Amino acid sequence: MSKTFEPVIAGFLCNWCAYAGGDLAGVSRLQYPPNMRVIRTMCSGMVHPNLVVEALQRGIDGVIVMG
Amino acid sequence: MVECGRHLNIEIHTLSRVTEVLGKKGNFNVTVEQKPRYVDMDKCIACGLCTEKCPKAVPDEFNMGVGKRKAIHIKYSQTVPLKYAIDSGNCLYFLKGKCKACEKFCPTGAINFQDQPRKISLNVGSIILAPGYEPFDPAKADIYGYGRIADVVTGMEYERLLSAGGPFQGHLLRLSDNREPKKIAWIQCVGSRTKNCGNLYCSSVCCMYAVKQAVVTAEHLHGDDVSQTVFFMDLRSHSKEFERYYEDARSRGVRFLRTRPHSIMPGKNNIGVSIEYTNDRGQRVEEGFDMAVLSVGLQAPPDALELAEVCGIELDRYHFAVTESFNPVATNRDGIYVCGAFQGPKSIPRSVTEASAAACVAGRSLLEARGTLTLEKTYPEERDVSGEEPRIGVFVCSCGINIAGVVRVQELAEYARGLPSVVHVENNLFTCSTDTQDLIAASIHEHRLNRIVVAACTPRTHEPLFQDTLREAGLNAYLLEMANIRNQNSWVHQKDAEAATAKAKDQVRMAVAKAALNAPLSRMTVPVVQKALVIGGGIAGMTAALEFAEKGYPTILVEKSDRLGGNAWHIGRTARGEEVRAVLLEMIPRVENHPEITVLKRAQVVSVRGSVGNFVSELEVEGKRRTEEYGVAVVATGGREYQPEEYLYGRDPRVMTHLQFDEELRERAPSIHKARSVVFIQCVGSRQPGRLYCSRVCCTHTVQSALRLKEMNAEMDVTVLYRDMRTYGTREELYFRARELGVLFLRYSLASKPSVFQEGGQLCVEVFDHVLERPVRISADYLVLASAILPNDIQGLVELYKCGVNEDGFVNEAHPKLRPVDMTVDGMFVAGLCHYPKPMDEAVAQAQAAVSRAAVLLARERLQLDAVKSYVTERCDGCGLCLDVCPYMAIRLEEYEKEGKVHRRIATDKALCKGCGLCEATCPKEGVMVHGFTLDQLRAQVNALVEAL
């Protein structure tokens, strides 16, 4: 492999905490690796387990649920 | 703040001051002088080019002079209005007659050097003064070498050093050599509690801001050689949750030294400092620190005098506005009110509370003119997009250089053009600017767009703005989707344009995929019952009931005992010396006879249904039940005095609590007069494990009683055994006076509490004296225990309303700083002792504030709920799994008949549902979904992401 492995991570973020935290990281200009793609939810408890499994099945390298 | 800038009925006049106030309550004519801004507010798009090109740099006052700004500037990046201004005192054009760089580079031609001062004439019914405070400036008095020693800074400067938006972007550096300081000292009471600078009062907030800074510093810096030391006189953590915060700081290793340092000398080469102080053994110590922070006090703003004169209001000797305990936001001039630190030094929550209280009384007197000058926004009818193929418009924001500086926006826009269903793409410098809103609306009409994707900042702040734009263009607000390519992309991947652009493409693709599935949603509105319920008939509850009633809202006042008044019956005078009973005797009949107030004694709430705007409760009144509907509720259930088990209380009649001693003073003053020695013990039941909070009022109460005794008989020995005296604000004057009159203050620590015993019929108190380093024995004719304030038990209410109390049993607020009287349950508000121990004036202000906040809800008449709610699909088979997980009990099971058979399925209560979607995640059959976040929509986003692989 010539390129280093860069995972694609789906992030389910709660609108009220983790997503707000993501915004705050931006306001504070905290730098982090660009591998996560955020899907905003109204609560981390909204994420159906099937959705996580589907995502992984379809080839996404990681799923992170934050809330 | 942003809300304020966008509010249809708030007009912000910046760079302005009041020069004349004529007329009277209900009808004032105010003249305002507005300084020129030299920037046309309509044209300025806040792109920042002018600041970039401006050659003149000056110390930035927002950063307390640490760091620079330009002559043309905005105060800070989130300021409202976000429009630049030229400071003519520093601008080269105004100083030397040439430059005009900003004018040359401004892309919109907003610069106007011909701008003139303006006089504005305003006609208003009430005036609220909230000019705030000024931090004490230690440079003027050459205190602790401030101004000469680089590493001595004020608390406010230190805030800026810590701040992510500050001069060092949140990386803590000291000013002498720009290196990270390891060992930092805080010095309390600089410009407070001292005769030297004339500020005898306690500034109330500095102890806690110093503790906070020490804790935050510990989070910033790491390593074994890092330490924080606070030099203090009395540590005053007298507000809610502060004692716990202070204890937590101590357990984290912040060092607290009770001594006032003598002086600060510069370190070697003027780097660092050396502090000289006397330690608790009386030895002189010189200790080196990397940096010293002076916890400067709060004082009245310099323009307070002028403002007071123009408005004709009375100030005290410190130039704070004078008010009364039972009318805490009213000045001596009718129709003019004050709030915040202008009335006396105070913390943020108290300022916010008073602000709402001022709004309450300012509005009360203008009742008949309510709604006459306000505008209500109207929207065109929504276009019906059902059955239309998705036609998506994508708007990519450059956000000046915020996004465009990292993400290649042109490339992103081109990419978006190729996505399915996208028919129109635009790139804007600022998608949020007012002119772009018109552009978006025009595009919606021109291209018949029926879904909009905005790739810009976060929906958390800007979704309402764009939703509004859609509504104005005749589209349903929920046809909008945002891609957060600023906060969660360009700002956090500043070094990697390639990856950031790739990520932005993914974000836009995912947003487009979701948007295609967005459906128009309607917001449910519910009528608001124009009635209030007040629980608790003490001073706070009665004040709230009266305020509601004066605003014309029928109010039910529920009191569990058989008389109104609560604890106020037992209290002598307020800290300002007002007689409490006289007020009570005047207030109670006013409440009982008010046509809008129904007083229910021996009553309690036994059931609650519904939610904000539509509560329905069963009340039990003298054993009988009645049902009441109301839109809002104020909880003012009060507190009570702790009945001590220690210090021979209840076993020796000479030992009494404060309230009993007040009674004694009232009824049997002559026998007290004869006493030779009276001892007070502070913090009985407060500030100890199990009750880790300060009861806030007892120090002032003790000092007041001690003064009363000394005035009765100057020969009497009055001794106060205390841990920290917490006579905050101008109450400090009482403490000062008590010491002048010879009241003896002896400190004890939690570890060595005083002991009380009888010896030959004598009541004796023994305490370990820290100065003499030996036990001291005092005989006492009376022993007064400053016992704690406990909240009344409201477990029943907590369960009924599902509201929260903290571990001490005090009602939780929605946000400790910004929503201090709103409870965690919408439509419920809190006032008085059930929230936290507090003196009379604060309880009254809080009650008025609660009514102000509640009146905002009642004023709407119909309440609009967010459309993001759960709904039941065809696939629900009534298994009921979701019932248990719903945290809001918004789901119930119901039966229905179909083809002669009984089926079961769930039904959701839209008023209760908060759209959290726990049901959606729990349901095994996709039988329940949340609008706007359906499984299909989330799946579409995942699928769109997969496409990138």
Place this chain on the structure above:
Amino acid sequence: MIIVHITALAQALGVHRNTIRNWMKSGRIRARSAPGKGILFSRKDFDDFCQAFRLEPEHLVFKELSLPLVPATVDAAPEEGLNHVPSTSREDSMSGKITGAVLVVGGGIAGIQAALDLADSGYKVHLLEKTSGIGGKMAQLDKTYPTNDCAM
């Protein structure tokens, strides 16, 4: 209302400023202290005073305020401030006109909160700020205790 500078008055009478203050305390001069070094007379008291001391009023008047009489709090019983004037007091309804707008001076957290509450309950608000943007001191704070939230 008339404001007279205490120094001017002391000079005109040829006494020390403290003497004036003492006279005010003892009631010999019917006036009370105003913010700064001014003292506040009602028009009638001022005229009486000038006549008694044979002073020329024009040389003394520092400022004449055309304000409604401010109740002298010195004389007021503490309970007096408690009489919440009901919104439809006789005075208001007689003057006929009530303006449904409020001026809030100061764009800090207190001013902002007051403005929002009023604007949300049906009043027009003019929010006055002396600098170029609102936000006040709180916007300058890094974090707030006890939750260590961001101050913005």
